[in-house]
Amino acid sequence: MLMPEILHPTVLTFFRFSGAMVLFWLASLFIKRERVPPKDVLLLFFASVFGLTLNQLPFFVGLSMTSSIDASIVVTMLPIVTMILSAIFLKEPITQLKAIGVIVGASGALIIVFSSQTVAAGNGNMLGNIIVFLAVVSFALYLTLFKNLIIKYHPVTVMKWMFLFATITGLPFSYSLLEEVSFAALTNSTWYAIAYVIVLATFLSYILVPIGQKAVRPTTLSMYNYVQPIMASLVAVLVGIDKFGYQQALAAVLVFSGVYIVTQSKSRAQLEAEKQAGK
Numbered sequence: 001m002l003m004p005e006i007l008h009p010t011v012l013t014f015f016r017f018s019g020a021m022v023l024f025w026l027a028s029l030f031i032k033r034e035r036v037p038p039k040d041v042l043l044l045f046f047a048s049v050f051g052l053t054l055n056q057l058p059f060f061v062g063l064s065m066t067s068s069i070d071a072s073i074v075v076t077m078l079p080i081v082t083m084i085l086s087a088i089f090l091k092e093p094i095t096q097l098k099a100i101g102v103i104v105g106a107s108g109a110l111i112i113v114f115s116s117q118t119v120a121a122g123n124g125n126m127l128g129n130i131i132v133f134l135a136v137v138s139f140a141l142y143l144t145l146f147k148n149l150i151i152k153y154h155p156v157t158v159m160k161w162m163f164l165f166a167t168i169t170g171l172p173f174s175y176s177l178l179e180e181v182s183f184a185a186l187t188n189s190t191w192y193a194i195a196y197v198i199v200l201a202t203f204l205s206y207i208l209v210p211i212g213q214k215a216v217r218p219t220t221l222s223m224y225n226y227v228q229p230i231m232a233s234l235v236a237v238l239v240g241i242d243k244f245g246y247q248q249a250l251a252a253v254l255v256f257s258g259v260y261i262v263t264q265s266k267s268r269a270q271l272e273a274e275k276q277a278g279k
Contacts, residue, residue, distance in 0.1 A: 036157065062132035085141060
């Protein structure tokens, strides 16, 4: 509804950053105050850069340069990249079960991509695909490198700092485009849609993400990225712009099977415990 006819993607992204920042700082008034030392504030700055700024803004730039189907395919690489980075930085094993789960889930997501009746036409552009891939790598680095930092604090504390820094770093890229927006011309329905994006698709979801980071490993968390095209397909069916067929059903089975398989794979801690028990 909003992009790109009403709002430029970069402008909507800045609305997400700044709107969620206000909500998280307000929410922080209702939780126990946590002291965040300067060292961790600096780490939260870099977490914001990798998890928000270098993920959100380049993605839309890359998407504008390539086809949406190419971008969707590149995005399915998130769990694969996260699995590799987790092995490098966290020494998490790439078990056969985990690899199978990632591949099964990816195949389900790709079925949705290729069977979608609403995928925009257009030729893919290699530079655009590379930019989208770099955005994927950036988020994978966030999931991997900052897990211990994220689980150290309350989700609201983490996100109020991350979205503050995202607003600051995103402003230079958005300022000129914000000046072009005719706010007086925006209708009530447009403001309702913006509010939905800020409150539910950003504020609520980014409260839940750090909670997930506390409970599961980075690769497992990234696997839920495959659920997004399934949900988008179901919503499209509910609003009458798509039909539910065997392809959607097969894709859903593969995605949720892939997520389940990855959750059943053993972590480094579990393998080390088994090794110790066998001595």
